[in-house]
Amino acid sequence: MVFSLKDILRIEVAPALGCTEPVAVALAAAAAASLIDERPFESIEVWVDPNIYKNGMAVTIPGSNNLSGLDKAAALGAFGGDPKLGLEVLDSVSEQALDQVVQFCLDPSVPIHLLENIRGICVRVRITAGGRQAEAEIRDFHDQIVRLSLDGKNLETHPLLFHVHQNKEPDRAKVEEWIKGLTLDELLALVDELDDEDRKFLKEGVDVNMRLADHGLKYGPGLGIGRAFERLIRQNLIRQDMVLAARMLASAAADARMAGVNLPAMSSAGSGNHGLTATLPIWAVKDYVSASEDVVIEALALSHMITAYIKAYTGRLSAICGCSVAAGAGAAAGVAYLLGGTTLHIAGAITNLIEDLAGVICDGAKPGCALKLATAAGTAVHSALFALQGVRVQATDGITGVSPEKTMQNIGTLSREGMIETDRTILKIMIEKKFTAKK
Structure with a gap:
């Protein structure tokens, strides 16, 4: 399959607000949170590959009043992020959301689990509220949401999922293979x-x-x-x-x-x-x-x-x-x-x-x-x-x-x-x- 320069630019060059590793966590959290109407959140739990973990430890999150850490990124995404904005997910965070994040990360905390043996980008977020449980997973690319589930049921046709809209843009993996x-x-x-x-x-x-x-x-x-x-x-x-x-x-x-x-x-x-x-x-x-x-x-x-x-x-x-x-x-x-x-x-x-x-x-x-x-x-x-x-x-x-x-x-x-x-x-x-x- 032959692609074009325009295809390369479409998949490789995009605006991103903040370091893309904590942003990927925020995006997954925002996507999971969007599946649940119930509030307040009872828990937010995060799993990440070693490199997402490494790159999210010390960098400051934009528009957060100097907050840092993957736990804060997840909470920011859940409380104020807009998953439809992709890598600019945090552009929608309000002052009210910031106050909620600071309080939530004190009690309860947001546990970050290291997936030690995973290679490549992997982010999973699980949010519980009102007895309901939502999950989102990102793989391979920082903004590629590959799985969404609500109460254990996968949502195969949700518009945030990569495979739902991939026909509208070139397949990233195939473009990378072509470039190589x-x-x-x-x-x-x-x-x-x-x-x-x-x-x-x-x-x-x-x-x-x-x-x-x-x-x-x-x-x-x-x-x-x-x-x-x-x-x-x-x-x-x-x-x-x-x-x-x-x-x-x-x-x-x-x-x-x-x-x-x-x-x-x-x-x-x-x-x-x-x-x-x-x-x-x-x-x-x-x-x-x-x-x-x-x-x-x-x-x-x-x-x-x-x-x-x-x-x-x-x-x-x-x-x-x-x-x-x-x-x-x-x-x-x-x-x-x-x-x-x-x-x-x-x-x-x-x-x-x-x-x-x-x-x-x-x-x-x-x-x-x-x-x-x-x-x-x-x-x-x-x-x-x-x-x-x-x-x-x-x-x-x-x-x-x-x-x-x-x-x-x-x-x-x-x-x-x-x-x-x-x-x-x-x-x-x-x-x-x-x-x-x-x-």
């Missing part, structure tokens, strides 16, 4: 399919992400990395160039997003931070070169496609920082394209980036992600510039393959097969730290 079979030349050829609707959508995505970056630069939330860069420039301690501009925009946007600022991100491959990394370095570099807006938009499209390609091999969540390796490689490819690079240059940019950042781990979503996005953005630009100067890591080096496709596939093998125990160890350290802090 493409060559870099074929991915580049897809850029020619961009129509006016696609270009408008990609530009709107940058605008969405730039609002986060502007907020981060103005107010310095989170770690304030983006604003610190700007301050260092003003103090003449560092000088701004395209590399620093890319680092500043990406980190400022991550500062805002990880601090729970109530602004959406245009995500890529299921992650808002991936979306920031895939787009903002390209947007920063455009101010230093002579390129038309059409070329800039084409570079953005290529970046999203390379990000999707790598994530199709690594899986949505893993021990490897996808912002660094997947979206970073996408940005490197996009920057090389923007600078007039050939297929050979673009391949070199991807390979250079992966050789540099393949070892960056994912230790959950938190304010410190801004540091990793700063590194990924800067390295993406450097990787493209090096490639244009003929610098390209050879296939004899490490996990580098004989082609850019093989190099990207090797990252998938490393992630899916080689980093499983690493992922468990990362989570073990994080859980031990969490419980030690409570004592």
